[in-house]
Amino acid sequence: MxxxxxxxxxxxxxxxxxxxxxxxxxxxxxxxxxxxxxxxxxxxxxxxxxxxxxxxxxxxxxxxxxxxxxxxxxxxxxxxxxxxxxxxxxxxxxxxxxxxxxxxxxxxxxxxxxxxxxxxxxxxxxxxxxxxxxxxxxxxxxxxxxxxxxxxVGTGETAKICNNMMLAIHMIGLSEATNLGVKLGMDPKLLAKVMNMSTGRSWSSEMYHPYPGIVETAPSNRNYEGGFGSALMAKDLGLAQNAATSTKCPTPLGSAAHQIYRLMCNSGYDKKDFSSAILFLQEKDTK
Amino acid sequence: MxxxxxxxxxxxxxxxxxxxxxxxxxxxxxxxxxxxxxxxxxxxxxxxxxxxxxxxxxxxxxxxxxxxxxxxxxxxxxxxxxxxxxxxxxxxxxxxxxxxxxxxxxxxxxxxxxxxxxxxxxxxxxxxxxxxxxxxxxxxxxxxxxxxxxxxVGTGETAKICNNMMLAIHMIGLSEATNLGVKLGMDPKLLAKVMNMSTGRSWSSEMYHPYPGIVETAPSNRNYEGGFGSALMAKDLGLAQNAATSTKCPTPLGSAAHQIYRLMCNSGYDKKDFSSAILFLQEKDTK
Amino acid sequence: MxxxxxxxxxxxxxxxxxxxxxxxxxxxxxxxxxxxxxxxxxxxxxxxxxxxxxxxxxxxxxxxxxxxxxxxxxxxxxxxxxxxxxxxxxxxxxxxxxxxxxxxxxxxxxxxxxxxxxxxxxxxxxxxxxxxxxxxxxxxxxxxxxxxxxxxVGTGETAKICNNMMLAIHMIGLSEATNLGVKLGMDPKLLAKVMNMSTGRSWSSEMYHPYPGIVETAPSNRNYEGGFGSALMAKDLGLAQNAATSTKCPTPLGSAAHQIYRLMCNSGYDKKDFSSAILFLQEKDTK
Amino acid sequence: MxxxxxxxxxxxxxxxxxxxxxxxxxxxxxxxxxxxxxxxxxxxxxxxxxxxxxxxxxxxxxxxxxxxxxxxxxxxxxxxxxxxxxxxxxxxxxxxxxxxxxxxxxxxxxxxxxxxxxxxxxxxxxxxxxxxxxxxxxxxxxxxxxxxxxxxVGTGETAKICNNMMLAIHMIGLSEATNLGVKLGMDPKLLAKVMNMSTGRSWSSEMYHPYPGIVETAPSNRNYEGGFGSALMAKDLGLAQNAATSTKCPTPLGSAAHQIYRLMCNSGYDKKDFSSAILFLQEKDTK
Structure with a gap:
């Protein structure tokens, strides 16, 4: 950089x-x-x-x-x-x-x-x-x-870690909802379209969808290579958690997101784009 | 209705x-x-x-x-x-x-x-x-x-519960991030502005912000009256969880969001708009 | 059976x-x-x-x-x-x-x-x-x-699913604490000994420890084969969650435990004993 | 001290x-x-x-x-x-x-x-x-x-924070299971008895039960006064989370427990014994 x-x-x-x-x-x-x-x-x-x-x-x-x-x-x-x-x-x-x-x-x-x-x-x-x-x-x-x-001074960092905490939460949530929709028989493209015209939309659903074939420029279309790595996201979430602990501010979903990115790093997703959360949450062929 | x-x-x-x-x-x-x-x-x-x-x-x-x-x-x-x-x-x-x-x-x-x-x-x-x-x-x-x-048949319901699961996750996450930003000394309006021009934006941050004084039409400006009650959100999240359980689909944040809305219902927020999550997460004056 | x-x-x-x-x-x-x-x-x-x-x-x-x-x-x-x-x-x-x-x-x-x-x-x-x-x-x-x-009628099932929800929570918690202790440089056997003479003890820590070499008869000493499979634990936790949803009873840790066992099933631990949670939470060699 | x-x-x-x-x-x-x-x-x-x-x-x-x-x-x-x-x-x-x-x-x-x-x-x-x-x-x-x-050096602290993380997880889990059992129509004393003769037992269920009338010496029988305050537990869980973040060790339930004790502190339980988690999770009369 x-x-x-x-x-x-x-x-x-x-x-x-x-x-x-x-x-x-x-x-x-x-x-x-x-x-x-x-x-x-x-x-x-x-x-x-x-x-x-x-x-x-x-x-x-x-x-x-x-x-x-x-x-x-x-x-x-x-x-x-x-x-x-x-x-x-x-x-x-x-x-x-x-x-x-x-x-x-x-x-x-x-x-x-x-x-x-x-x-x-x-x-x-x-x-x-x-x-x-x-x-x-x-x-x-x-x-x-x-x-x-x-x-x-400090508010630049504050804005950054708050924003990235949101981003991580949105991406995991969107991955969950998309996996669930698919399991229930819905076309993921159609689900994204409905969300994006409704109250569930986010930057992630519009610009960076974790399911391949929905947003052309997203890392999901290139095997989650490039983009913003899960290990970097885990680091930013760690900063948010440290700040939350020192200010005694409850952040249940931010904290859960942090744990999920840590688990992902432990499972080999550390260098994959953070939208690979959708893969981590899916059933893997382990045979 | x-x-x-x-x-x-x-x-x-x-x-x-x-x-x-x-x-x-x-x-x-x-x-x-x-x-x-x-x-x-x-x-x-x-x-x-x-x-x-x-x-x-x-x-x-x-x-x-x-x-x-x-x-x-x-x-x-x-x-x-x-x-x-x-x-x-x-x-x-x-x-x-x-x-x-x-x-x-x-x-x-x-x-x-x-x-x-x-x-x-x-x-x-x-x-x-x-x-x-x-x-x-x-x-x-x-x-x-x-x-x-x-x-x-069934996909209409699927789209609805997936969308509302996203909405609940976004609202709680946004409440956490806003509370954290404020605790760290940042102006919540400015934080919303930065998020909305960046990757952390969502329908919730743009159209329905839980912090008063940011989105004029939002229930946060009328003491969280009207809007979509926390008990109704808890119900929709329960449907999502039932569907996730029966399809064996992991939804860690959707599940955590469900628990938070249940806790909110138990603590008197059941009829308040679901954006009152921001209050539930804040420190209450209990003296 | x-x-x-x-x-x-x-x-x-x-x-x-x-x-x-x-x-x-x-x-x-x-x-x-x-x-x-x-x-x-x-x-x-x-x-x-x-x-x-x-x-x-x-x-x-x-x-x-x-x-x-x-x-x-x-x-x-x-x-x-x-x-x-x-x-x-x-x-x-x-x-x-x-x-x-x-x-x-x-x-x-x-x-x-x-x-x-x-x-x-x-x-x-x-x-x-x-x-x-x-x-x-x-x-x-x-x-x-x-x-x-x-x-x-029904209380037999209630006792069973409440007990198994506790068991799942204890096992994941013990796995977390043991992994953390080891990362911080502590001998896991000594950590188990301290816990078992203190307030952190449970049936899991005394009789069924997930770290190999601590409780001789535990599945952790036979590659987590036999015992009570993670898929069966996920099923029991699903019953607990359904009961909690229908009675509107908040169970944040029971719900998180359910998600973790679901994730484990998706990652190939479905037939391993449920104490293999300790492996799922550890860093895997993915090279 | x-x-x-x-x-x-x-x-x-x-x-x-x-x-x-x-x-x-x-x-x-x-x-x-x-x-x-x-x-x-x-x-x-x-x-x-x-x-x-x-x-x-x-x-x-x-x-x-x-x-x-x-x-x-x-x-x-x-x-x-x-x-x-x-x-x-x-x-x-x-x-x-x-x-x-x-x-x-x-x-x-x-x-x-x-x-x-x-x-x-x-x-x-x-x-x-x-x-x-x-x-x-x-x-x-x-x-x-x-x-x-x-x-x-450091392992004394490690043992302490790992033990207390377990204790917090057990207490919240036991509170959830007891509340759920009661909602489903089971006598809490009988549920405790079944757990204590089964795989769900812990120091908390045997020595420090959060439901009144089960363990005579427990703070639950004196309105959760005395004992170990929720704010102190939140502090110890914060230490565990800091250690987990710096060692990149996933602790999903430890982290969720931390958030719950923080929420409890924000809701007026800071000086109550940490077993008051059972009250926090119950439905409050807010009329």
Whole structure:
């Protein structure tokens, strides 16, 4: 993701100085006209606009607060945008630390996946101070088509994990209903049509149906390859559950969805698109 | 519901002969120009087009197969349309019995609620023979604006219970996500906006949001009065669960949703709109 | 089961007249000294003490109320004992019909499995009139070691499905806790020991532990072969769910357990002992 | 809890130097012959055997690693026993830090409740080095009757949260089964008797039945007052869920139980004994 985002910045004429553990990713950036740095600290010492894109909360903490981390060299007045999907509580911690260095930290997780990153079509959900938002929009607009201000720092992550919790619930529910309809003798295409003109419709039923042959562009038509993997969905649901536990907020279906994606990961669906829930719930030929 | 449907037929110039246990409902029909019958059998002896609208599977069995039931007098060539929301297996049983009398039975449950019944705006999901479908459409079009053929007998019920299972899952999930977002400091209106432009959207989030002040016409803005009661949703989810059990089809979220609506009924939400799930999941002031 | 029960009656000197769809089962009975009948009706015409053992509610209805069923020839004063595990509502229906013939129907499902049936060690949970109970005990004592009167007709089934719902919940919960403990680095034997001396113990943890090497006689030590199959557990949980739905009684964990056993049946665990839940929940090597 | 534990040490002739935020607790200790310290650091500077008993993971981190925390003054060779119920990962972190000071940290959460603390009847589940275990047993035996070594550091917590997850699942399941049995017309006492002689039994059904009138000493007979509060159970289930999420271990029933206790806390059962689940699941008179 990060590599595609950097390349879009380079295409728009920005100078980019990048750091990535992957030498392959670094090579791609350099070939596209970027410079390489040897650490997050080196990046932070050379620019006042930073964007981070990392797999999980501990990685973010390491890149910002570790030895050779961003905070070891960050310049006052810097804008620090983290596009990772992480625990909103960690975003708040990073923002508080940024304040002590006179920098502005914003959380700006994305929706849209690798293809949207490539095409510059990402949606950014941004949390952080109103004062820094305009500068953030200017920068992020080069990498995405939608930038939404969600409120104070952490709310970008909040919007992302709430949205993805809904998405997971919808996909499992739709898989259940479709399997049930088929078992009861109904044509799945017709069932989708009825739902989509009625009160059961969702983005999943209209744009990403898990049953093959209903939405042409959906991963269900290519053996659930590509798309958004079940392991990534399980991770996002884990973030939602952690947030729900720490705020003592009941989320019975979000929690059940989390368990189902965990079970799916344990059963070999981890790299399949998350719409493969429909297969997991069906009877398998185990003979 | 049945009374409104009959009145719409009368308005369109149909002769209507009606039977209802409720003397009030019967009075309304007679005042509107209908005739009264003393039993389902009497109705069936006088017309070859019948529409039934009943609360549950046992009522349907009684009205069709009981002493003084429809099958005791039904005429060959009759069209029997049942608009009740019931177990699709019962619809199939009734259709098989109708066949022995040379009559056509179709299941045609509705979506849209009491107001849509009044306004003639119901959607009918129809299961049954292609041959009888045209006659059914002609009749049902006087009471609704959409008539969808879902396949063989029972598929109308199947579409209805699958759709409502989705609806229940979406509403609970949306309630969870909204409560969680608010606990994490996000404005619920903004969260709804982000979801609705993203992958988490559903009919519930766009048209029937459970948080007050987001969708003007939603029951959440009138203390969850009116709308579709939690007890009715629990009933429909029970039908889905019975169908899932008899077809051995796993429906983990549908089943969890059923339990939640049952709990809500036990806790005083039975007559509140089903979007009051958001209240049930919130912290109550119990002091 | 039924065959073993009949053989125990023959051993105790009873005359037995039997009917079974399986010619193999009939052959066994005849070799053991029993007589064969050509239908349930023939049995009922020749004896006033009947015991039925059938797979599910529809079978029971057929054997009692069908053409050539028991009620077509039953003699006044007969004692009809049904040892099937079925819906308690069906037991009540059969009892009401038996009353119209002057016969006494009692539900008497068993616990203990095939081996206990062979050894005459079954436990019978009996529902039905106090007046007929003594006669029932005399008969059942030849086939089992415990006979418990649970109350009015239907309560035998109620006790059975409530007990088995608990058993399923305990087994899944214990599987979860054991998997979690192992993942966190704890020896499963030590974890079982701590639980069994503490508040987490159950019959499952003490007598039937799902992790191999803890309880010697448990199916977990023989690759989950034998024992009580997951498909049978799914069936009993389905009965519990039907009863819960018709009484509007919330059973969130019983319902979730039902879904998990259904998923297990779909994933190839249907004939494995129900303690194989621990495998289903673990990470599988899917490479 | 901590105060009762300290008093038992004083009774056995130990010198105790104590620190507690509660002035009342401190007063009790002083009256019983203990000394007071002004901070954890002061305690650690004066003794090489420390026991901590705190409400949650952040409190433990503060008391050990904060300014004036134990690690600021801890002496080489000290034995640090933490009896709090917390995240086992935090126990491991504390142990690693203790190592850098030449001290031994052990996790030793308790089961048994306030009364057992008073009576010196606690059970300690201890994780930590074999080498330090003997010294720990000598100390802990003054406060409890059972001390079990569960393995490496963190396994005491692991045993505790796995056990309590089982306990919560059993209690909810038993509440469901009892409510269902009663709805189906069965005497709850008789149902408990049948379960306890069969495969559905558990510590909860035998020792702590949630239905009044079955186990005399159970909180169900005193309006669910006293005992182990639902909020504390929700906390322990949250620890189990966090551990399950970080180890990617599916725990569908543990997770559902967590949600139910959260819902109960939101509905006013937070301070009631956790066996009040049976009330939460029943129909409430809401008129």
């Amino acid at each position: 990060g590599s595609h985002m950097a390349q879009n910045l380079l295409k728009k004429g920005y100078q980019v100085i990048a750091y990535d553990l992957s030498t392959e990713a670094m090579k791609t950036i350099i070939e596209a006209g970027g410079q390489s740095a040897s650490s997050p600290a080196e990046v932070a010492s050379q620019t006042k606009q930073l964007v981070t894109m990392l797999p999980s909360s501990p990685h973010v903490m390491e890149v910002y607060t570790g030895t050779d981390g961003i905070f070891s060299t960050v310049q006052a007045g810097s804008l620090l945008i983290d596009s990772s999907t992480i625990d909103p509580a960690v975003s708040k911690d990073m923002a508080a630390l940024a304040d002590t260095h006179g920098a502005n930290f914003m959380d700006a997780p994305v929706s849209g996946g690798v293809q949207a990153a490539k095409d510059g079509n990402l949606t950014f959900m941004v949390g952080g101070r109103e004062a820094a938002y305009e500068e953030a929009v200017t920068l992020l607009s080069n990498m995405g088509k939608n930038v939404v201000h969600c409120g104070e | 049945g009374s409104h449907m009959a009145q719409n037929l009368l308005k369109k110039g149909y002769q209507v002969i009606a039977y209802d246990l409720s003397t009030e409902a019967m009075k309304t029909i007679i005042e509107a120009g209908g005739q009264s019958a003393s039993s389902p059998a009497e109705v069936a002896s006088q017309t070859k087009q019948l529409v039934t609208m009943l609360p549950s599977s046992p009522h349907v069995m009684e009205v069709y197969t009981g002493t003084d039931g429809i099958f005791s007098t039904v005429q060959a060539g009759s069209l029997l349309i049942d608009s009740s929301t019931i177990d699709p297996a019962v619809s199939k049983d009734m259709a098989a019995l109708a066949d022995t009398h040379g009559a056509n039975f179709m299941d045609a449950p509705v979506s849209g609620g009491v107001q849509a019944a009044k306004d003639g705006n119901l959607t009918f999901m129809v299961g049954g023979r292609e041959a009888a479908y045209e006659e059914a459409v002609t009749l049902l079009s006087n009471m609704g604006k959409n008539v969808v053929h879902c396949g063989e | 039924g065959s073993h029960m009949a053989q125990n009656l023959l051993k105790k000197g009873y005359q037995v007249i039997a009917y079974d769809l399986s010619t193999e089962a009939m052959k066994t009975i005849i070799e053991a000294g029993g007589q064969s009948a050509s239908s349930p009706a023939e049995v009922a015409s020749q004896t006033k003490q009947l015991v039925t053992m059938l797979p599910s509610s529809p079978h029971v209805m057929e054997v009692y109320t069908g053409t050539d069923g028991i009620f077509s020839t039953v003699q006044a004063g007969s004692l009809l004992i049904d040892s099937s595990t079925i819906d308690p509502a069906v037991s009540k229906d059969m009892a009401a019909l038996a009353d119209t013939h002057g016969a006494n129907f009692m539900d008497a499902p068993v616990s203990g499995g095939v081996q206990a049936a062979k050894d005459g060690n079954l436990t019978f949970m009996v529902g039905g009139r106090e007046a007929a109970y003594e006669e029932a005990v005399t008969l059942l004592s030849n086939m089992g070691k415990n006979v418990v009167h649970c109350g009015e | 901590g105060s009762h534990m300290a008093q038992n040490l004083l009774k056995k002739g130990y010198q105790v130097i104590a620190y507690d935020l509660s002035t009342e607790a401190m007063k009790t200790i002083i009256e019983a012959g203990g000394q007071s310290a002004s901070s954890p650091a002061e305690v650690a500077s004066q003794t090489k055997q420390l026991v901590t008993m705190l409400p949650s993971s952040p409190h433990v981190m503060e008391v050990y690693t904060g300014t004036d925390g134990i690690f600021s003054t801890v002496q080489a060779g000290s034995l640090l026993i933490d009896s709090s119920t917390i995240d086992p990962a935090v126990s491991k972190d504390m142990a690693a830090l203790a190592d850098t000071h030449g001290a031994n940290f052990m996790d030793a959460p308790v089961s048994g409740g306030v009364q057992a603390a008073k009576d010196g009847n606690l059970t300690f589940m201890v994780g930590g080095r074999e080498a330090a275990y003997e010294e720990a047993v000598t100390l802990l035996s003054n406060m409890g009757k059972n001390v079990v070594h569960c393995g490496e």
